Amino acid sequence: MLCLGIESTAHTIGIGICQLKKGKIAVLSNAAHAYRPPKGQGIIPRLAAQHHVDHFGQLLRDALLKANLSLEQIDLFAFSRGPGIGQCLRVSCAAAKFLASYFGKPILGINHCHAHLEISKGLLGMKDPLFVYVSGANTQLIIENKGKPRFLVLGETLDMGLGNMFDSFAREAGLKVPHGSEVARLAQKGKFFLLPYTVKGMNFAFAGLLTSALKARQSHRLEDVCRALLETSFAEICEAAERALCLYSKKEVVVCGGVAQNERFCQMLSSMCKLHNARLGVVEPQYNADNGAMIAYTALSEWQKGKREKLSLLMPDGYWRIDQVN
Ligand code: FE2
Numbered sequence: 001m002l003c004l005g006i007e008s009t010a011h012t013i014g015i016g017i018c019q020l021k022k023g024k025i026a027v028l029s030n031a032a033h034a035y036r037p038p039k040g041q042g043i044i045p046r047l048a049a050q051h052h053v054d055h056f057g058q059l060l061r062d063a064l065l066k067a068n069l070s071l072e073q074i075d076l077f078a079f080s081r082g083p084g085i086g087q088c089l090r091v092s093c094a095a096a097k098f099l100a101s102y103f104g105k106p107i108l109g110i111n112h113c114h115a116h117l118e119i120s121k122g123l124l125g126m127k128d129p130l131f132v133y134v135s136g137a138n139t140q141l142i143i144e145n146k147g148k149p150r151f152l153v154l155g156e157t158l159d160m161g162l163g164n165m166f167d168s169f170a171r172e173a174g175l176k177v178p179h180g181s182e183v184a185r186l187a188q189k190g191k192f193f194l195l196p197y198t199v200k201g202m203n204f205a206f207a208g209l210l211t212s213a214l215k216a217r218q219s220h221r222l223e224d225v226c227r228a229l230l231e232t233s234f235a236e237i238c239e240a241a242e243r244a245l246c247l248y249s250k251k252e253v254v255v256c257g258g259v260a261q262n263e264r265f266c267q268m269l270s271s272m273c274k275l276h277n278a279r280l281g282v283v284e285p286q287y288n289a290d291n292g293a294m295i296a297y298t299a300l301s302e303w304q305k306g307k308r309e310k311l312s313l314l315m316p317d318g319y320w321r322i323d324q325v326n
Contacts, residue, residue, distance in 0.1 A: 009084025
């Protein structure tokens with residue numbers, strides 16, 4: 001069975017194709033293109049959505065060519081139904097509905113966060129991990145539940161996502177994009193100093209840390225502020241993750257989402273996991289960035305479990321939390 005998945009929750013439009021064969025899911029192609037806002041600006045929803053529409057045709061051709069398939073051969077269409085930016089979400093929803101109705105094929109709406117977890121767990125061969133999900137908008141500690149809801153959020157940011165904090169800091173500091181990589185690059189040359197540290201149970205917060213880091217620029221080198229910002233925020237998540245790991249007796253940790261590409265963060269999590277004899281896993285960067293393959297992968301996994309949806313009832317949901325996934 002072949003599934004074509006479309007991702008467009010925020011800055012990236014992605015189209016991926018996966019195949020389900022003898023109970024196993026393989027990625028056949030994964031094409032993506034990211035909208036880059038002008039320097040000093042965040043995502044402008046109208047322009048990001050326009051970018052996704054403009055790049056859709058080429059990405060569709062790229063994904064089909066790489067998988068050596070034609071559209072007629074696709075058995076299932078899937079799209080990222082949420083959470084995300086309303087105008088961006090409408091692009092993948094409209095495109096998947098058009099393709100499914102034109103070819104008379106089934107369609108599934110996939111939760112973006114679920115897709116990050118599912119492809120990581122599947123490709124890494126993990127059984128029952130603690131998920132450390134760190135991206136621009138989302139920063140959560142998640143486990144799978146036996147009953148309902150399917151996913152439990154054990155801890156999460158009380159204000160902004162980790163990636164968005166780095167973005168906001170980098171924009172104010174006039175850094176180049178991609179912001180996360182630039183903050184990480186500067187941090188390697190910096191010296192650590194103390195910044196406010198907020199962990200409440202298994203939750204964490206970053207808004208106060210961001211304000212303090214911006215103020216600290218008046219008295220510290222930029223490299224030192226980047227180092228302190230990274231170390232402090234990563235330590236907050238590691239502390240909460242360690243508590244979750246011990247309380248739920250997990251032996252596996254999956255780190256996923258855009259910020260999972262940060263080497264220093266993986267190093268810190270790895271040290272924590274070693275102390276508890278837990279296995280840490282992280283997939284290759286193309287699957288931690290927003291991508292269409294994870295949508296197709298999750299749709300096939302859900303299809304195998306018997307999930308079916310009616311095209312006319314599927315609408316984008318910008319606020320669809322992972323603990324609302326059925
Ligand atoms: Fe994402």
